[in-house]
Amino acid sequence: MNPDDLRYTAEHEWVRLEGDVAEVGITAYAQEALGDIVYVSLPAVGDAVSAGDACGEVESTKSVSDIYAPVSGEVTAVNDALDASPQDINEAPYAGGWLFRVRVADPAAVEALLSAAQYTEHTRA
């Protein structure tokens, strides 16, 4: 269920690297655990984010969860559509439910994140 071409964090984010731009979202496991997502707070375009720092929030009917930047860099785009339809994260966590894109300073840092197999193992632990 976790696409093989993505990288993952132990905090349940996924990263899709294209060139030097990393698209970031939360995993299917994370959205399932959160339940119906009703509100998303994202960083602003132009923000500098640092790997491991909280840079947004995803809130469901029952709880709120921080979004952590998986990699360091500058935010180049945010998924504004989530304002009107936050349920996209539940319905398509690896596609329409993406959160934001970061121009990464060091693309190799993405490769250092968890593989799909490692992440799947992590969610079973």
Added chain:
Amino acid sequence: MNSPLRETPLHSRHVALGAKTADFGGWDMPIEYAGVLVEHEAVRTAAGVFDVSHMGKVRIHGPGAVAFLNSVLTNDLARIGDGQAQYTMLCNEFGGVVDDLIVYRWSDDEVFMVPNASNAPIVVAALRAAAPAGVSIDDHHDDHGIIAVQGPGSRAALEALGLPADHDYMTMVSASHRGEPVIVCRSGYTGELGFELVVPVIILGSVWDALLEKGAPLGVVPVGLGARDTLRLEMGYPLHGQDIAQDITPVEAGLGWAVGWDKPGFDGREALVRQREQGPRRRLRGLVSIERGIPRAHMHVHASGDAGLAGPVVGDITSGTYSPTLKQGIALALLDADIEVGSEVLVDVRGKAIRFAVSKPPFVPSSVR
């Protein structure tokens, strides 16, 4: 106290239906099946069935059972006749709410009551300690379950099972299903037309299955405690342990309508009469978000003003959630009594000052009648 979680007799069915379960008052209860939002919507537009078997079930019987309860509980049982149900409270000597409950009055000598799950043993013990000779308090927590059927389609769902469903709000009818007695009370915790069925455990599973099967064409779905919370909060119904508690009184919570002020005595009367005369220092109010933000229990409420979150704290959120109907944040909050309905306050939502309007619940119009 780290005892294992209790399960209702329907637990295996919830698991089979794919429910996410969690600890609720010491019970492993279904929180959601298909999701809070669709379940909430189903109850507002069709109907939902809830397993609320964790709630207590207590029978009080013997000569003068009603007179005894009327000398203990806040509401006046003389306001209702036999066959009617009433919302009432058990208070401590300071006027704080030990529990809120529904009592079913069958006759002067026969009453059934539904306390909250975790408070049931406390209520039973308090009543047993105070009961006069001849009045018995029987705990039926484990031999009966309760299924709530709530929503505009609830009446048709009950009729599909051959159960009575045309009685008035807050009245109950004793019926029979598969040869076992079932109490059908027209009551609920959602603000919709609805019923609560008190069912012997031996037929609990078959009633649950039949409601889902025969209700399916009507849009009936299983609903967990997650949607139960968003539904009740849209009505401004208090939850014991959050909005009312041992240190929160009915006067503060705006529940004076459920107090028999003219009764000669009931537990907590002196303290409550005094507080009512002097006016409470704080009141339970509704809050509706003006900006995007979801309030949660224990967040601080600040006075509106340029000082923002540096301004004075005027209260705390007791329950808060996202209203699926309004698509806004809503909350109940204990606020200083001088904060007026219609005014604006700031809620500290994880360090951000979010503007809220002070209101008087319900947040969504009630359809119980």
